[in-house]
Amino acid sequence: MLEQIIFSHSILVKIFLGFLVAGFAIPLMTVKEPQKFKKASFIYTMMFQALATMIAFTGVVALVMGDFGMTFSIILMIVIWAIMMFIEIKKYKLIKVANLSDEKTRGLLKSAFIKISAVQVLLVIMMVVLKIMEVKGVISLS
């Protein structure tokens, strides 16, 4: 059972990574349509939160079931999760209230979207690589 939960957690992390990469298309595809950008950002943030919540849920269940305790690796996962949620909500609030008919504002927000997605992708890749290195015994995150 625990193995299945950790497997689900791990698969969800990979799906999340794919979702983040696909998200780069949003600012690129809606370059000239401010309303579409707003709508797509809203749907994106909802899906982001749904996936992140599933990751946290499976993580917490695994944590309780496996009695892992608060290792450095777990603390790092929780911190990364919280940072990603925080910047995603901040980004969405900015896009929601912005006047996107203004070309300069639109340009700034689109580049912020791409930069934030890049940071999120890097954080997830970093965590996955650290876990792989831990499993292979290269590093210890306990």
Ligand code: HEM
């Ligand atoms: C509230 C947030 C989270 C909790 C409570 C949590 C908890 C856990 C637990 C208990 C394990 C299994 C024990 C271990 O390998 O140390 C695990 C594995 C893992 N977690 Fe998380 N996690 C969370 C968020 C995340 C996030 C945001 C990522 C990616 C950025 C992530 C990536 C991983 C990976 C790659 C594994 C290894 C899976 C495997 O062995 O196949 N976790 N997590």
